[in-house]
Amino acid sequence: MQEQSDQRRCRAVRLGSFGGPDVLEVREVPVPRAGPGQVRVRVTAAGLNPMDWIMTADADTAARFGLSLPAGFGTDYAGVVDQVGDGVTRFAPGDRVFGGALSRAVAELVVVDAAGRGAADEARPTPEGLDDRTAATLTIAGATASAALAVIEPGPADTLLVGGAAGGVGVFVVQLARIAGARVIGTGSAASSDFLRDLGAEPVAYGDGLADRVRALAPSGVTAAIDLYGTETVQAARELGVPDGRICTVAAQVEGVSAANGANAAPGALDEVARLVAEGRLRVPIAATFPVAQIRGAVELQAGRHVHGKIVVDLEGPRDEAGARGSTRMTG
Numbered sequence: 001m002q003e004q005s006d007q008r009r010c011r012a013v014r015l016g017s018f019g020g021p022d023v024l025e026v027r028e029v030p031v032p033r034a035g036p037g038q039v040r041v042r043v044t045a046a047g048l049n050p051m052d053w054i055m056t057a058d059a060d061t062a063a064r065f066g067l068s069l070p071a072g073f074g075t076d077y078a079g080v081v082d083q084v085g086d087g088v089t090r091f092a093p094g095d096r097v098f099g100g101a102l103s104r105a106v107a108e109l110v111v112v113d114a115a116g117r118g119a120a121d122e123a124r125p126t127p128e129g130l131d132d133r134t135a136a137t138l139t140i141a142g143a144t145a146s147a148a149l150a151v152i153e154p155g156p157a158d159t160l161l162v163g164g165a166a167g168g169v170g171v172f173v174v175q176l177a178r179i180a181g182a183r184v185i186g187t188g189s190a191a192s193s194d195f196l197r198d199l200g201a202e203p204v205a206y207g208d209g210l211a212d213r214v215r216a217l218a219p220s221g222v223t224a225a226i227d228l229y230g231t232e233t234v235q236a237a238r239e240l241g242v243p244d245g246r247i248c249t250v251a252a253q254v255e256g257v258s259a260a261n262g263a264n265a266a267p268g269a270l271d272e273v274a275r276l277v278a279e280g281r282l283r284v285p286i287a288a289t290f291p292v293a294q295i296r297g298a299v300e301l302q303a304g305r306h307v308h309g310k311i312v313v314d315l316e317g318p319r320d321e322a323g324a325r326g327s328t329r330m331t332g
Helices: 050-054 059-064 139-152 170-179 190-199 210-217 232-239 269-278 292-303
Strands: 004-015 024-033 038-047 076-084 096-100 109-113 159-163 183-188 202-205 224-227 247-249 284-291 310-314 329-331
Touching: 004 292, 024 109, 024 292, 038 139, 050 292, 076 109, 076 139, 096 139, 139 170, 139 224, 139 247, 139 269, 159 170, 159 232, 170 183, 170 190, 170 269, 183 190, 183 210, 190 202, 202 210, 210 232, 224 232, 232 247, 284 292, 292 310
Parallel strands: 159 183, 159 224, 183 202, 224 247, 284 310
Antiparallel strands: 004 024, 038 076, 038 109, 038 310, 076 096, 284 329
């Protein structure tokens, strides 16, 4: 996206090369201006997702997402509209919004398409009762969870096996499936058992023998499965007799099994997720919050894949703020 700028400066996370967390830098960059059909958002919080660091890890992967250097970082954000471009009537300065800005969300100011072009470039009204930190976690994980559940359409007659249930997408899948009336069995580590129970899932340890452990929990059978991490849950589901048409993957491709992508979420799906959170029917576990100055530490923690819930980067606060803030909490 081409962005006009003025002479002022603002902070943004930038990559001078593709790689791990050590290439991330907080820089002073020109303040962008909203062009025709665009809005500028003063970001208060940005949520992290695995795709953020996966797609910037190397040049070949970045190219598949249309990224080139110098690049920004992060996709999910929440904040307040502070400038609208010509022709924009949907938003006005002062409106609270959340959405996606592909690989540029971790910045004090971002410019996005007011009409919305999917999770990579959009703004949505933030519902009353939904705080910015929580809103900043919804776009990628909420849309991905909705798309995965749309593949299998769980209901009260279903027992759903969810692989990687304690992760950022898993917390949405588990709760949305429970809202739909399904019984949910979620894989995780021993340390995640209480966390999964709190979400409404019955925990089961991943690893060798998964199918046998699930069979002991659900002797009447499993009817559907979503694998959010790899292929282990797919293999266990097949062993348990689940047909391929009721199995879905997110992080891997398996022949005969549908793969879900947040970009394919149904229109209105993310707004429904936000409404459920605002109403307190769906909870978002925020594992930790970091000031933007500690972006490398935030990404290192997120990339470790052992976080229960979401990690949020705060864009407000002193410019020399250091250290992580907060601990695991349930919001909503």
